[in-house]
Amino acid sequence: MSLLDIRNLSLTIAGLPILQDVSLSVAPGEIVAVTGESGSGKSMTALAVMQLLPDLAQTRGTITLDGTNLMEQSETQMCALRGASIGMVFQEPMTALNPVKTIGDQVMETILIHKAMPPAEARQHAQDTLTRVGLPADRFPLSRFPHELSGGQRQRVVIAMAIALRPKLLIADEPTTALDVTTQAQILALLKDLVQDYGMGLLMITHDLAVVADLADKIVVMRHGEVVETGPTQGLIANMQHPYTRMLFAASNHQVVLPPAPAPKPLLQVKSAVRDYRLPRTSLFGAPGHYRAVKDVSFTLNRGERLGLVGESGCGKSTLTRAILGLEPLQGGEILLDGHPVTTAKDADLRRKMQVVFQDPFGSFNPRHRVDRLITEPFYLLEQPPKGTARSDLIAETLTAVGLSSDDARKYIHQFSGGQRQRIAIARALITRPELILFDEAVSALDVSVRAQILDLLVELCEAYSLTYLFISHDLNVVRTITDRVLVMKAGEIVEQGETEAVFSDPQHPYTRSLLAAAPKLPELNMGTVVA
């Protein structure tokens, strides 16, 4: 008999249909992964099980946990079940903990709120649970506050809170999406262990098919609030029935073929770059300390070359990016673009040669400007910006180049989807024909199908404009296909660089090896459409 049984669950929020006839089940000790792109309803399914839906939500169908229909429980009865019979782990460990309470108090709260044991015992149990999730008391006393822990450690605390009372069902909503690959691998291993040890059912929500394939016993694929396909992991991957499932796996593993790069001729030269940050003084009159975020980094980016920069959070890739853009000063070494030094001084000519595309397609545009104004912003860098028909022709040409239509010029940014917005961001970077474009995690926030389209677009643009770019990303699969050469950064240093394929297939540095080993791998697909 299954532990969790969702039957014909339908959900509307303020009349808007969100879920339609969703059915799935989780057995004790089983890991079921619900996957799909944003808006597919996977998180709402999880929240429906917790009965923590938004106020205007209306549901139909049944959700049975161990024989109890959760849809018929009163709020008080649900409070007794949440935390005790169902635990939940969320995506964003940085904000999932209360910043003003100690980790010990927060783990103990799960126990005390359900009156499971007296306070002294609860304290010991909280300690034991934290030790179980990899936070031993000698290094992580109960009196620690969340801000004293890293993202991965915080996620362990969240997991400890969720499993403190050994719930029968654990729901994990994108538990590793905000974490680095090596941390992700550790957290996934922990979840897997816990499921085995405790015989819990795990309902795992994730968009990452590589994680799904690695971890899950069963896969549920969702689209537009409906389950399109479900089945045991191996069987489903070997024999995908629904075209959407096939598209999803193909897009996740999307490979592109870059046009050959021209003969090496240096465009960007970074020579022994050093970037120090001042730390707060430790004593009132003592000298302030320094934190070296970028340590003696040197590399050359040739004209027409596509260079990748990979590394985990905090490795200095963003700092290096800002230094290359001339947004932050260097404390040593120099950066040359086309032979001219890059400094923080105002230099329109230099700025025109470099443009950047950021990660967040929602936050990087002024919502009150129309697209034509948004993408022509870099024109202020030009001595003689095009006017009249020359301007509108250039706007139309650029929009067409990124796969949009010239009619889109008069629209506002909220009228576009995330993928279209990223196309507009690329149009903005492209319109002054810069020598160099920096893509700073530019496809990381996109759904896999959209990401595949943007990668294709980059290849088209490389063919049409022979782009030179620096592609900064934590996503190794993407970097592998979209760059010619790659730099691996760790703790402010470039630990390895070389031809992308060579670095990936035969990594020399132990850190590169550990990165590649930790990254979850997509299964070899046998669909004919994918080059695995």
Add this chain to the structure above:
Amino acid sequence: MIRYTLKRLLSLILSLAVASLVIFFVIEVAPGDPASFMLGLNAQPDTVAALRAELGLDQSQFGRYLSWVTGMMHGDFGTSYTYRTPVAGMISDRLWVSLPLALYALILSTLIAFPAGIYAAARRGKTGDMAVMGATQLGVAVPNFWFAMMLVVIFAINLRWFNAGGFAGWDKGLLAGLHSLTLPAISLALPQAAILARVMRSALLDILGEDFMRTARAKGLSRRQALWRHGLRNAMIPVLTIIGLQFSFLLAGAIIIEQVFYLPGLGRLVFQAISARDLIVVESVVMLLVLAVITVNFLVDLAYALVDPRLRSRT
């Protein structure tokens, strides 16, 4: 935490030093000579000069600044130009009215605002929320002297529960003193409570949307438990800021209310001193208010650190 406190203390002392300089020199450049003002239009120049010498106005500005500051450190605020009595005594008499009044009003305002703000936040968008928000809108819009007059009409003239004005004095007992401060405190507190309730509500609503509130619910806390255990303390930072600002305002800004209720407070003293060009009184009272404001800010900073552990470690 100790380093944090010391750092705040150092900044308190520096602010006081800068404030004393600014106060002294800004008031010095204000037009009007106290000596000629005191002696009237028909005074002889040599009489004025003699009085200036007596008041110490003929010394260099910096010399007068130094003697003012060192005097204050010993509790000597100088002698009032107009009343010819020690300023320290005048101020301390008034302070015994203004300080309790400000505290009284602040406590009332907090007692009204906290429940109202929490209630409204917990019932966001429902009738209770709208009623509270409507009432606070009114509280913010209506000036406090109008409240004061209405309170006098209802509770002093019609019901005769309170006196319409005047201060009984603390020598008549604590209750008598508080009794005569009650109507002024309420009229000061109502607009402040309206503002504070709105701040409390919006701070709580911000917090209710945070991820950790959802985590708390997933642990099995009810809405109410989550609000009290996790919401309130996190919402305190903006609320404490406003409370700090309000206390400073209540201490110095009660002039109109003091006027309406004939209270011998600091506000009226300053008002009279400015009209009479009694610079030494103005300087001293303003300095005292600055001291109060800076001290309150210091206390608010310490309260921040108590509420939020992240500030403690940041030093």
